[in-house]
Amino acid sequence: MDNEILTLFDIDGTLVRGARCHYMAFVHSVSKFYGMEEDISGINYAGKTDPQILREVLEMGEIPEETIERNFQACLDYMVDYYLANVHQENVMALGGVKELLDELQTDKVLIGLTTGNLERIAHAKLGRAGIDNYFSFGGFGSDSPKRPCLVKKALERARDLYGYQGDQVFVIGDTPRDVEAARPFNLHTIAVATGRYSTHDLGETGADFVLESLENVDKIREIIGLG
Numbered sequence: 001m002d003n004e005i006l007t008l009f010d011i012d013g014t015l016v017r018g019a020r021c022h023y024m025a026f027v028h029s030v031s032k033f034y035g036m037e038e039d040i041s042g043i044n045y046a047g048k049t050d051p052q053i054l055r056e057v058l059e060m061g062e063i064p065e066e067t068i069e070r071n072f073q074a075c076l077d078y079m080v081d082y083y084l085a086n087v088h089q090e091n092v093m094a095l096g097g098v099k100e101l102l103d104e105l106q107t108d109k110v111l112i113g114l115t116t117g118n119l120e121r122i123a124h125a126k127l128g129r130a131g132i133d134n135y136f137s138f139g140g141f142g143s144d145s146p147k148r149p150c151l152v153k154k155a156l157e158r159a160r161d162l163y164g165y166q167g168d169q170v171f172v173i174g175d176t177p178r179d180v181e182a183a184r185p186f187n188l189h190t191i192a193v194a195t196g197r198y199s200t201h202d203l204g205e206t207g208a209d210f211v212l213e214s215l216e217n218v219d220k221i222r223e224i225i226g227l228g
Contacts, residue, residue, distance in 0.1 A: 005108075152188070
């Protein structure tokens with residue numbers, strides 16, 4: 001077994017920025033299935049899963065629970081279809097240091113996965129648009145569960161089932177307090193990066209094991225995960 005270290009990355013605000021089309025997929029889907037035209041940009045999406053965000057939006061619009069349930073999966077499916085149809089217009093960009101870091105981890109035979117609230121097909125389309133999808137063959141996604149800790153559990157299960165991972169050097173890397181909190185039930189190492197809406201001070205208060213300004217200092221990250 002080559003892979004003794006496992007890294008699990010969040011996507012938005014950690015690996016990439018500029019995913020406007022994802023927001024528009026919510027807007028169009030909610031309008032189509034629930035007739036809601038309200039502006040939903042005021043919701044704090046950071047660290048939440050797509051199903052969780054959708055439910056919050058609908059509850060904010062006072063949509064009856066029965067109506068929410070009846071159309072919920074169809075709405076999520078339409079979000080995926082909308083995103084895939086429009087992602088070619090998306091200006092998604094990998095954040096500074098990301099490609100270099102992923103190259104280094106791949107060279108060092110570190111197992112690289114995802115824990116993201118994105119629905120799986122949206123996640124891969126978004127990463128593809130940013131030119132980094134080829135690094136990620138598994139993970140835990142919003143399509144697996146609305147609860148973020150469950151995404152970490154699913155990513156760990158897939159690392160074991162697909163790659164035979166049996167190690168205990170697992171690092172969850174994200175830009176929100178929710179990324180850190182989701183790793184806690186599994187006693188995993190956490191690296192919080194201030195490349196999203198939260199400052200290093202905010203992230204430091206979460207109890208993350210390591211807090212960085214960004215992923216640009218690749219040597220530092222290699223040292224943190226035991227490669228330096």
